[in-house]
Amino acid sequence: MSEISQIKKINNMLTSKEISCEELTKSYLAQIDKVNGDLNAYVNVTPDIALASAKKVDEKLAKGEDISLLAGVPMTLKDNISTDGIETTCCSNILKGYKPIYNATVWNILKEQDAVLLGKTNMDEFAMGSSCETSCFGGAKNPHSFDHVAGGSSGGVASAVGGNIAAYGLGSDTGGSIRQPASFCGIVGLKPSYGAVSRFGLIAYASSLDQIGPITTNVEDTAIIYDAISQYDEKDSTSQGKKGCSTCEALKKDIKGMKIGIAREYLEGVRDDVKEAIENAVKVYESLGAEIVYFNLPALKFALPVYYILACAEASSNLGRYDGIRYGYKTPTYENVNDMICKTRSEGFGDEVKRRILLGTYVLSAGYYDAYYKKAQNLRGTIVKAFKNAFDSCDVILAPTVPMTAFKVGHAASDPIETYLTDICTVPVNIAGLPAVSLPCGFNPKGMPIGMQLIGNTFCEGTILNAAWSYENKVRDSVFKSPELGVKL
Amino acid sequence: MKYEMVAGLETHIELGTNTKIFCNCTTAFGGDPNTHCCPICIGLPGTLPKLNKQVVEYAIMAGLATNCEIARVSKMDRKNYCYPDLSKAYQISQYDMPLCEGGYVELSNGRKIRLTRIHIEEDAGKLIHDRGDTYVDYNRGGVPLIEIVSEPDIRSIDEAKEYVEKLQLIMKYIGISDCKMQEGSMRCDVNISVRPQGSQTLGTRTEIKNMNSITYMAKAMEYEFNRQVDVIENGGKVDQETLRYDEVTDTTSSMRGKEDAHDYRYFRDPDLVTINVTDQQIEALKKTLPELPNARYSRYVNDWGIPENDASLLTKYKKVSDFFEAACDGTENPRTAANFIIGQIFRTLENDSAKEEFNVAITAQNLNQLIKLLDSKKIRMNLAKSTLDKMLETGKPVNQLISESDMGGLDDATMLKLCNDAITANPNAVNDYKNGKEKAIKALLGFVMKNSRGKADAVAVERTIKEIIK
Amino acid sequence: MVSHDDVIQIARLAKLSIKEDELDALTGEMQNIIDFADTINSAAESGEAFDNINNLSNVFHDDVVIPSYPTEKILENAKDVADDCFLVKKRCD
Numbered sequence A: 001m002s003e004i005s006q007i008k009k010i011n012n013m014l015t016s017k018e019i020s021c022e023e024l025t026k027s028y029l030a031q032i033d034k035v036n037g038d039l040n041a042y043v044n045v046t047p048d049i050a051l052a053s054a055k056k057v058d059e060k061l062a063k064g065e066d067i068s069l070l071a072g073v074p075m076t077l078k079d080n081i082s083t084d085g086i087e088t089t090c091c092s093n094i095l096k097g098y099k100p101i102y103n104a105t106v107w108n109i110l111k112e113q114d115a116v117l118l119g120k121t122n123m124d125e126f127a128m129g130s131s132c133e134t135s136c137f138g139g140a141k142n143p144h145s146f147d148h149v150a151g152g153s154s155g156g157v158a159s160a161v162g163g164n165i166a167a168y169g170l171g172s173d174t175g176g177s178i179r180q181p182a183s184f185c186g187i188v189g190l191k192p193s194y195g196a197v198s199r200f201g202l203i204a205y206a207s208s209l210d211q212i213g214p215i216t217t218n219v220e221d222t223a224i225i226y227d228a229i230s231q232y233d234e235k236d237s238t239s240q241g242k243k244g245c246s247t248c249e250a251l252k253k254d255i256k257g258m259k260i261g262i263a264r265e266y267l268e269g270v271r272d273d274v275k276e277a278i279e280n281a282v283k284v285y286e287s288l289g290a291e292i293v294y295f296n297l298p299a300l301k302f303a304l305p306v307y308y309i310l311a312c313a314e315a316s317s318n319l320g321r322y323d324g325i326r327y328g329y330k331t332p333t334y335e336n337v338n339d340m341i342c343k344t345r346s347e348g349f350g351d352e353v354k355r356r357i358l359l360g361t362y363v364l365s366a367g368y369y370d371a372y373y374k375k376a377q378n379l380r381g382t383i384v385k386a387f388k389n390a391f392d393s394c395d396v397i398l399a400p401t402v403p404m405t406a407f408k409v410g411h412a413a414s415d416p417i418e419t420y421l422t423d424i425c426t427v428p429v430n431i432a433g434l435p436a437v438s439l440p441c442g443f444n445p446k447g448m449p450i451g452m453q454l455i456g457n458t459f460c461e462g463t464i465l466n467a468a469w470s471y472e473n474k475v476r477d478s479v480f481k482s483p484e485l486g487v488k489l
Numbered sequence B: 001m002k003y004e005m006v007a008g009l010e011t012h013i014e015l016g017t018n019t020k021i022f023c024n025c026t027t028a029f030g031g032d033p034n035t036h037c038c039p040i041c042i043g044l045p046g047t048l049p050k051l052n053k054q055v056v057e058y059a060i061m062a063g064l065a066t067n068c069e070i071a072r073v074s075k076m077d078r079k080n081y082c083y084p085d086l087s088k089a090y091q092i093s094q095y096d097m098p099l100c101e102g103g104y105v106e107l108s109n110g111r112k113i114r115l116t117r118i119h120i121e122e123d124a125g126k127l128i129h130d131r132g133d134t135y136v137d138y139n140r141g142g143v144p145l146i147e148i149v150s151e152p153d154i155r156s157i158d159e160a161k162e163y164v165e166k167l168q169l170i171m172k173y174i175g176i177s178d179c180k181m182q183e184g185s186m187r188c189d190v191n192i193s194v195r196p197q198g199s200q201t202l203g204t205r206t207e208i209k210n211m212n213s214i215t216y217m218a219k220a221m222e223y224e225f226n227r228q229v230d231v232i233e234n235g236g237k238v239d240q241e242t243l244r245y246d247e248v249t250d251t252t253s254s255m256r257g258k259e260d261a262h263d264y265r266y267f268r269d270p271d272l273v274t275i276n277v278t279d280q281q282i283e284a285l286k287k288t289l290p291e292l293p294n295a296r297y298s299r300y301v302n303d304w305g306i307p308e309n310d311a312s313l314l315t316k317y318k319k320v321s322d323f324f325e326a327a328c329d330g331t332e333n334p335r336t337a338a339n340f341i342i343g344q345i346f347r348t349l350e351n352d353s354a355k356e357e358f359n360v361a362i363t364a365q366n367l368n369q370l371i372k373l374l375d376s377k378k379i380r381m382n383l384a385k386s387t388l389d390k391m392l393e394t395g396k397p398v399n400q401l402i403s404e405s406d407m408g409g410l411d412d413a414t415m416l417k418l419c420n421d422a423i424t425a426n427p428n429a430v431n432d433y434k435n436g437k438e439k440a441i442k443a444l445l446g447f448v449m450k451n452s453r454g455k456a457d458a459v460a461v462e463r464t465i466k467e468i469i470k
Numbered sequence C: 001m002v003s004h005d006d007v008i009q010i011a012r013l014a015k016l017s018i019k020e021d022e023l024d025a026l027t028g029e030m031q032n033i034i035d036f037a038d039t040i041n042s043a044a045e046s047g048e049a050f051d052n053i054n055n056l057s058n059v060f061h062d063d064v065v066i067p068s069y070p071t072e073k074i075l076e077n078a079k080d081v082a083d084d085c086f087l088v089k090k091r092c093d
């Protein structure tokens, strides 16, 4: 049986000397050269850094040293993950040219294991968007169809991984930014439990919702990366690391008797092709011996406005620091300090970012705090509790990742509210701090991928990845289809 | 009409921790610009704060020392405002759940100035303005502060001064801050209003920001009190505004226009977790607290019979008070040590800050030895005083300055001989005495004391001389 | 209702400058978003108290100094620097 895990496959190739790490890296770099013009996945390719790491791995192999499973595996990071000395822009004009002087904890972990960083990938500006099109570099395209978006905000990672110009990547998910593009690009994306992965070095959008997670072509790779990066970090006060055993060990257990819950609210307003794919997935789970339980989660009704209020409030505060003084863009002409700050921000931020800053400022301001921020915070408590109760009667919740498939390029930007609605299935998980994995579950008639998500109780990544792997193992050939692009291993 | 001042103070005190409140950079004062900085305290994107445990403990100690209730649950909030000295565009502070609430500071007139709250927060960086350009140094950014907010209980400039001095003293006693106003480690904002004497309602207040000396605070309050009275007397209304005090012109002026009215948009900092304090922790911290200045003062006056003035001089400086306590240890009369310190040791210390520092050559143990020699009558006061001067000059211990034979006192035969010598050498004095001039005896006494190098017991000598002459 | 003045005031707090000709469109947009946010106020329940997501408490750093960064590193990303400080000039044309 051929190896599904790209990571294991590469590790086998390297340790068996079938290919050198330098050759492997060069073939990825060559494919990036070839297809990134179409995909616009990478905003900054780092061949020197990649080849230096590759050389190091080759030297270790030549000396007969053991290498880690992730050593030499070519990968990418979303451009909001800080990399020492490597430009990190959040795809915003306000951060162009900014080179962090420290590493994000996740990058330190992977670097330590000799990961090969091919470059930094595209995203919606400051992770605010669902199509990657608010990026100052223009949006990333869908590897299944270049005239469709890759999704967002981690569109670049999904485009690169889906287009086989990175073996895996790390994105961040504040309201669906890992799961939604993974779903649009027909691959796997995990949003870990809040606190499982250190946020240190992740440029904040909304601190109480942000989590870093893996985007991969298959469930096992997601488990491998999750196990590697879910470490307690003393630099992040909200960090807890992985709780319980390795998810890789839990991955291939029999799911007979596992209770899979369906909350009816998740299926409201979902497009027919998506609904049909979800219903088919339910049948697959039944055939695997899982027990399906239906229930209601009325608290979900308010999830979307609660999300936008809380996320924008935090963002308005987190993004106050971009004032042109210490780093990033600074307006060339100004009258005084205040004018310098206002001009810098107005010229440096894009429209969607400004919109969210204004909303966030509004909901926190005197006279409005109670009606919006405080109320939203209380409803957050309600949503947390509702999920807690739901997990008394099931092990995982199955839901669509997005109510639709990838939209055509240029279609997202028209109406902000309509764009926000695409996040309706993904935001509840962030609000409640839960883990959720998105994985492919079919294609629409035009060949665009459809994704579903499996939501687990806090720190139950092992359970949802076990359910995800079992599904993938059963239906891999029909729903996990990679486009004819990029590196063929 | 007579007017009364109503004032409340917000006092910022820098805590004497080793590291900043949210990172491990040093809090050392000064240093070249931007040398005490890291990605966290200059607010680089992606960095996260982690609260300094010592800050919480020091703040609890401050609360306990000022009779506050310590919150068992509290949290950190963001106070949002954009200014170049604030690297994140928000200050991490505490809003609706401060670490300490209630409490009071008692003044010498018996009035208690109530405290609303004490909370912890971070200091901002420093802006240096030069010819209109602004230079930013973040060395002080992230240095931990406590902010002590009083109720509007202060009724006079003297009360305000004493309140600040008391706070300063308490914080120094418990060792959580050096409270150096000239280095900015203690600063006050004064909220001040006026009202007709006898009235119970509060007038409109103004806030004078950032007073960093008690003298200027007093001047600013005086100016502002008179200004507000003038406004009211002239039929006007006091505007609620934030003022800056100009030391050169001795006036206050408005700091910002109405249109920049602040709206801090406080909300809980999602990067930091809840602070839980247990009863055991509070008890443990209580045990570490030393006796506080007010308690020491009362003990000196009531138990030790030290005059009030001396007692307040002794408690005014923590180091002096500690020195005094050690010097008294095991001695019979604390007033001896008090007199030595105030009379002789203070004379070698030029000013307030020298007394504060209390860098003297003599150790408390050495002074204690000297006093014990006096107590056991091994030496006389005159010798003790001259020895103390030598000790202060040379730093030598008692036993190097006074020999065994000096300490032996004077045997009776030698004393008798010296008395006879005195009478022979001063016939005029003897005559004067015999003619009823009581005072003439002093000359004879002086002769003996001098020739015995202070070792003679003056009372015994006087008695002996009188007996011989009679 | 969101007024022009509201938007101007909010923008001032957020340190964003708004051009006269953007004001109408932006006010309308803000109104739509606020209306959307307002749907939470149709919730019957007042909600549950919410603390922090995993109810964590007492995470502290020890009061031990770690050497700071070299000043060149601290200033490396700034556009204007003078005398080891970040610099904002009086004006710039």
Ligand SMILES: [Mg+2]
Pocket (backbone or CB within 6 Å): B093, B121, B147
């Ligand atoms: Mg304050």
Ligand SMILES: [Zn+2]
Pocket (backbone or CB within 6 Å): B020, B023, B024, B025, B036, B037, B038, B039, B040, B041, B042, B142
């Ligand atoms: Zn620091």
